[in-house]
Amino acid sequence: MPTEPKTSCLDHVRRLCAIGPRPLGSKENQQAAAYLQGVLEACGLEIESQEFPCPLWEEMGTTLTVGAEKLTAVANSFSPPCDVTASTVAVGTMAELATAQLRGKIGLLYGELSKGHGILGVKSAFYFPEPAQKLLHLLEEQKPAALITVHAQIGSLERLIRSWDLDIPSATVPAEAGLVLLRRGSQPVRLQIASRQRRSQFRSVIARKAGRRPERIVLLAHLDTLANTVGAFDNASGLAVLAVLAESLGPEAWPVSLEWFITNGEENGGVGDAEYLRRRADEMGQIIAAINVDGVGHFLSAPSMALMGASEALHDLVAQVIANYAGVVRSEPWYESDHTAFFSQGVPCLPITSAGVADSFIHTPADTPEWLSADRLDQVVSLITAIIEGLQDKTPAWSRA
Structure with a gap:
């Protein structure tokens, strides 16, 4: 018993x-x-x-600004630090990502590319499905200056990228901040991430x-x-x-x-x-x-x-x-x-x-x-x-x- x-x-x-x-x-x-x-x-x-x-990995602070407006953002897990000012390129599907011109730009990922509770995990993990493999390959190929992932839920700061394999600075924004960015088109934005990491x-x-x-x-x-x-x-x-x-x-x-x-x-x-x-x-x-x-x-x-x-x-x-x-x-x-x-x-x-x-x-x-x-x-x-x-x-x- x-x-x-x-x-x-x-x-x-x-x-x-x-x-x-x-x-x-x-x-x-x-x-x-x-x-x-x-x-x-x-x-x-x-x-x-x-x-x-x-x-x-530790995040000390993340700031996202469009002109004089500051938007809510959080660094994605294991993101390297950055201070990037660039125009955004919005991509909502894998097909759009494959043909986008992201080099030197800030990729704004929404829709199919940011759905669910996490779009990109660790490559060596057990669960690294084909869509994640394709996403990682395309991002590494495109070489954007930074990424912003748009969460589908209002107010959510759930980090959508959780991979230490991706050497591209990235942050997640809630749906309402994503709406602001999408409405402003390719207007330049500034993304600042203060983070650090060491082996453990x-x-x-x-x-x-x-x-x-x-x-x-x-x-x-x-x-x-x-x-x-x-x-x-x-x-x-x-x-x-x-x-x-x-x-x-x-x-x-x-x-x-x-x-x-x-x-x-x-x-x-x-x-x-x-x-x-x-x-x-x-x-x-x-x-x-x-x-x-x-x-x-x-x-x-x-x-x-x-x-x-x-x-x-x-x-x-x-x-x-x-x-x-x-x-x-x-x-x-x-x-x-x-x-x-x-x-x-x-x-x-x-x-x-x-x-x-x-x-x-x-x-x-x-x-x-x-x-x-x-x-x-x-x-x-x-x-x-x-x-x-x-x-x-x-x-x-x-x-x-």
């Missing part, structure tokens, strides 16, 4: 959020990793730290509970946030669920081995996932299932679970478990998180997130602990525990599609 946890999910969330935003390349990210490692070590788990190189190391934390069998269940959640949010929902909630599962499951003996994977760099395309696969690709066949917790416990949402790469037998087991949780819904497969690294290796994946949370909430300063429900967080812990218990006599061959 699981042990009563020492700390509640919500307490773990508050402690992580008190550290501050946890972007990859920050001291707060390192502090959060140390906090979680301490929690896992206290549960008697075997710890592995997987380090990877990453610039330690960052890490994912892995903890293991050996069972009587080497086959294992992997529990994962990402550590990092964007620079403008403490990330209570995304994803201190997932980290808190894993911490409580360590406190409740760690002291007990289990037939199947358990692994906790606190991964880093999800917001940059899965940098920690790529390092995990590089080191442990030959062990993927031992994994019965990977359970990813990314954004749970919101008061205005319901927990949702998808199954990817799972056998009919695993589908049936999960359906039986979920039948006992009226507040949990099944969802379609989705790929925008760390479980996709495991899915790509044939591992059955159970990503858990939330239904009903608006995109306008995610990656903003509004993502704070008061939006989270202790009962909903505990419900996710209970759900995962029930699934783990149901998998104790199962094998990877049984669970795979």
